[in-house]
Amino acid sequence: MDPLTILERSKRRGLDVIGITDHNSTLQARQMKMEFCGSNLMILTGAEVTTREEIHCLAFFDDIVALDEFQVYLDEHLISIPNNPIFFGDQVVVDFQGNIVYEEKRLLISALDQSLEEVGEFVHYHGGIFIPAHINRPSFSLLSQLGIIPMNMKADAVEWVPGCKGGLGCEDEPGLNSFPIVYSSDAHCPEDIGQRYTGLQVENPGFLDIKEGLKMLLNSRNSG
Numbered sequence: 001m002d003p004l005t006i007l008e009r010s011k012r013r014g015l016d017v018i019g020i021t022d023h024n025s026t027l028q029a030r031q032m033k034m035e036f037c038g039s040n041l042m043i044l045t046g047a048e049v050t051t052r053e054e055i056h057c058l059a060f061f062d063d064i065v066a067l068d069e070f071q072v073y074l075d076e077h078l079i080s081i082p083n084n085p086i087f088f089g090d091q092v093v094v095d096f097q098g099n100i101v102y103e104e105k106r107l108l109i110s111a112l113d114q115s116l117e118e119v120g121e122f123v124h125y126h127g128g129i130f131i132p133a134h135i136n137r138p139s140f141s142l143l144s145q146l147g148i149i150p151m152n153m154k155a156d157a158v159e160w161v162p163g164c165k166g167g168l169g170c171e172d173e174p175g176l177n178s179f180p181i182v183y184s185s186d187a188h189c190p191e192d193i194g195q196r197y198t199g200l201q202v203e204n205p206g207f208l209d210i211k212e213g214l215k216m217l218l219n220s221r222n223s224g
């Protein structure tokens with residue numbers, strides 16, 4: 001999953017926008033955004049956060065300043081457990097030449113000491129997009145940890161996994177019609193990139209356009 005492999009596979013799959021969201025770290029996303037000079041592909045930068053309830057959530061930011069502020073937030077609230085590379089694997093940031101430029105010593109799959117609500121508030125305060133991830137999976141999801149989709153949850157969308165093995169709930173789940181539904185590959189290897197995707201009708205693939213496109217998804221579903 002080095003940067004060039006990710007970009008090559010994304011272009012081959014015909015994707016216009018990709019998200020780089022390592023667990024509890026924005027550093028690889030930042031590296032790619034700073035180095036990437038290509039066209040016809042937008043990189044959404046952020047992280048996949050594990051909240052105090054052990055719910056995975058996606059957070060995306062429009063600019064480097066907000067992204068760096070979120071990294072400070074992650075560093076402050078990540079429970080500090082040393083990584084064991086032999087058991088969990090190396091946690092490295094790689095540049096476009098394939099060089100390792102940083103290695104994270106803390107275990108990134110640990111949870112923050114922040115709640116779902118607190119993480120969402122921080123993301124929105126800094127102008128970001130907040131999306132609870134794979135909410136119907138049997139672990140690390142809204143439905144596995146809370147059993148419900150909170151009606152008052154401040155999220156820009158929720159991610160659903162069609163045909164999820166051992167999946168929880170269904171697409172008629174109470175509360176689901178209050179949020180746009182997105183689908184994504186959650187790829188941890190190149191072959192999985194683009195296996196699921198969300199179609200948005202936007203004039204330009206800009207950050208604010210993505211936000212508006214998510215709102216349009218909800219409007220079209222509720223009016224359909």
